[in-house]
Amino acid sequence: MGSQGAQQGVRDVSGERGVRGVRGGRSALCTAVLLCATGLLGGTATAAQRTPAPTPSPDADARHLDEVRKEIEGLYRTAERATEEYNAAEEQVQLQQKKIVELARTIDTAQRRLAVLKRQAGALASAQYRTGGIPPELKLVLNADPGAFLAGADLTRKGQQAVKGVIGQLTHLKTDLEGYADDASHRWERLEANRKKKDAARKEINDKIDAAKTLESRLATKEKARLRKLEDDQALLAQQKWLDSGALKEITGKASEQGKKAISYATSQIGKDYVWGAVGPDTFDCSGLTLQSWQAAGRTIPRTSQEQWRQLPRVALKDMRPGDLVIYFSDASHVGLYVGDGAIVHAPRPGRQVTVAGAGSMPILGVVRPDGERTG
Structure with missing residues (x-):
């Protein structure tokens, strides 16, 4: 698939959800303002009532939604830790x-x-x-x-x-x-x-x-769609920055036989819900998915992403091969399984399902190899 394939794959994930909903919402708002101004919503309206309320600017609305996204993301990050x-x-x-x-x-x-x-x-x-x-x-x-x-x-x-x-x-x-x-x-x-x-x-x-669910529940349906697209756009932006760094050009490793089995298991779980503390077979958290993927390949690895990072052999990013585990964030609180072409399979967070994402869509801490040899 190559770097272009990885970019296209992430674009497919982000899609164009919510665009029509936002346009429809603005049209409805303009119609309501027009009706108020012409008195069609009440002939005895006062002057104050006849004056339309100021409409939030698109920039202010976008900033507000981005703040909500960051707050929700922070809550889920804390929950994942x-x-x-x-x-x-x-x-x-x-x-x-x-x-x-x-x-x-x-x-x-x-x-x-x-x-x-x-x-x-x-x-x-x-x-x-x-x-x-x-x-x-x-x-x-x-x-x-x-x-x-x-x-x-x-x-x-x-x-x-x-x-x-x-x-x-x-x-x-x-x-x-x-x-x-x-x-x-x-x-x-x-x-x-x-x-x-x-x-x-x-x-x-x-x-x-x-708290995250409560915050998200306060959003209108159209805003939820826009929030999802905003999350996808942020991931796409991070992935594109990672690809532009040339990191993927150096990654040419091939999967081991056990790595292929781990990938096969992980990709067959796509679409299943994230549930914290779950290790399958119907639901997973991030490290539960990698644990079971490598268990299916015949390797027992540590349960948590932190212990996977601490105990498994580490490899340089340029030496990464399909089947390796990519550890994310400075506290090693998230993990995904690299499947090649700049992509991972992972269980993202509550409210989401096991999916394919860009390997560079989150801050990479490092890479570990479950079937590698420990050195030192």
């Missing part, structure tokens, strides 16, 4: 729960072993009591039979080793149990901390999404 924090906390909660269950099983096994050792120690103590409590060493000294003395010495040594072994095992096992209990306690504390972090992130996500 909180979504990735929620995803990370959720992953940690599941990990800690699994570890606590494993520790509980280990503690149960250790306690059973401890009970066995205590019974053995009790049996040894009872045997000593039945012999009158005379130390085995003294009994050997009092034995006049040399053969019996030697046999008794061997038995005594084995008995002493058995006692020491039981006591040693009891001591080590008690120490291990204390360690397991401390570990379980610390993990429980971290579990609770992550749960609180997750709840806080969930509240922030819902608050920001609700």
Whole structure:
């Protein structure tokens, strides 16, 4: 498709939605003003009523809508950042729960072993009591039979080793149990901390999404169409600037076999709704889509965009190839899967669907390769 193909693809996404609606709105407004001026809306209107209200200039109207766009975009960006924090906390909660269950099983096994050792120690103590409590060493000294003395010495040594072994095992096992209990306690504390972090992130996500939806709901239908076009135009402008930089000319890499599988999965999800915290199969958030795409290719990658950026091998932008993940914004809060020709597939935000977009339509932080080799 090349750079022109990528530009055309983004133009197709932006389209011309809302143009006819805006023109119709202006025509209706002009008609209403004319009717008021001629008295056809009420013959007894006062002079003030007969004077038409000033019509906002197109420039002022455009500035207002752009301010609304920026505010909505900011709210969704904050929600997306909180979504990735929620995803990370959720992953940690599941990990800690699994570890606590494993520790509980280990503690149960250790306690059973401890009970066995205590019974053995009790049996040894009872045997000593039945012999009158005379130390085995003294009994050997009092034995006049040399053969019996030697046999008794061997038995005594084995008995002493058995006692020491039981006591040693009891001591080590008690120490291990204390360690397991401390570990379980610390993990429980971290579990609770992550749960609180997750709840806080969930509240922030819902608050920001609700605020953005409320702000958007105040717009008239025609304004919503214009807002969508404005968003698309801004993305197109950023993409064009990226293409004009010559970045795409340097990108000539070919997809690996696993990369092709990841692309196939991602593109087959186009049209499905964005839902925060979702990992498919019916809805996705941005990192949920990349996670499942590479899972379908046979690679397990980190859950969140931040961890994908932190843990996966990084490659230079000029070395990017289809299947790589493009990480966006300085906080690594968004991610898309590069499909070639300057385009990505991504799950944008609430209220939008999985779609194709220009790889340069958002500020690029860097590129990572799920099937690459780590260096250093």
